[in-house]
Amino acid sequence: MHSYLDLACARPDGSPVVIEVDHNTRQRTLDKLQAEAAAGRIAIWIRWSQRALNPATDPVRTVDVTVASRNGLHSRILGPAAPEHSGFDNDSAEQPDLFG
Numbered sequence: 001m002h003s004y005l006d007l008a009c010a011r012p013d014g015s016p017v018v019i020e021v022d023h024n025t026r027q028r029t030l031d032k033l034q035a036e037a038a039a040g041r042i043a044i045w046i047r048w049s050q051r052a053l054n055p056a057t058d059p060v061r062t063v064d065v066t067v068a069s070r071n072g073l074h075s076r077i078l079g080p081a082a083p084e085h086s087g088f089d090n091d092s093a094e095q096p097d098l099f100g
Contacts, residue, residue, distance in 0.1 A: 003032050008041075012096045021046045025053055033060045 007019040018036045020029055025047065033043040037059040047053055048065040056062045 003028065005032070005036070010099065015040055015042050017042045017044065019044045019046060021048075023048050030056055030060060 005018050006021050009017045009019075011017065018033070018041045020033055020043075022029055022045065029045065033045055033056070037043040043060045044063060045056055045060055046063045046065065048067050050067060052066075053062070053064050
């Protein structure tokens with residue numbers, strides 16, 4: 001059986017980042033992310049649910065998004081505002097070719 005990551009990001013400095021987005025807590029997803037972390041990647045699991053979820057075991061990092069459901073439609077329940085950014089000047093930044 002094959003399983004694919006939802007997103008993988010190469011970075012010029014540091015380990016690659018792998019991300020899974022899921023609405024449940026399948027063991028197969030956790031196993032896949034733990035294998036990616038063992039291979040030296042930063043593993044992030046974005047999970048959405050109507051209820052609180054138990055954190056994943058290290059080294060997998062979780063981001064939980066609480067949603068409401070009505071008539072089979074889901075909507076995000078807003079949490080605290082995002083923190084201020086560091087003042088990085090995105091307009092003057094250069095993007096290196098990560099795949100060349």
